[in-house]
Amino acid sequence: MEKVQRMTREHGVVIFSKSTCCLSYAVSILFQDLGVTPHVCEIDHESDGQEMEKALIRMGVNSSFMFPAVFIGGLFVGSTNEVMSLHLQGSLIKLIKPYISGLKSN
Numbered sequence: 001m002e003k004v005q006r007m008t009r010e011h012g013v014v015i016f017s018k019s020t021c022c023l024s025y026a027v028s029i030l031f032q033d034l035g036v037t038p039h040v041c042e043i044d045h046e047s048d049g050q051e052m053e054k055a056l057i058r059m060g061v062n063s064s065f066m067f068p069a070v071f072i073g074g075l076f077v078g079s080t081n082e083v084m085s086l087h088l089q090g091s092l093i094k095l096i097k098p099y100i101s102g103l104k105s106n
Helices: 002-010 022-033 049-058 080-089 092-099
Strands: 013-017 039-042 069-072 075-078
Touching: 002 013, 002 039, 002 049, 013 022, 022 080, 069 092, 075 080, 080 092
Parallel strands: 013 039
Antiparallel strands: 013 069, 069 075
8 A cells, every 4th residue: 555655646647457457548649739738657567556555445445347547646536527516617637736837836
């Protein structure tokens, strides 16, 4: 669980995925189009991927709709449906504003 928590603390936007998940790719492209380079962790390529998956479930990720599991600012936001809903409502840009490349804070 520590590895997952560390990733979500060290990176503004984290997408936990599996390499075969096309929805994870689509969410990643959305963030890139909005000016954020997400940290993508494909847990099927991690030696401790099963432990990471269990940690994600303990952190509130729904095991039925696990991937992509998106964290912004260390908080679990949801999967594709939640991210797209936030985007359509105009709320996603507010969440990712601190992590937009080239954006200078005052």
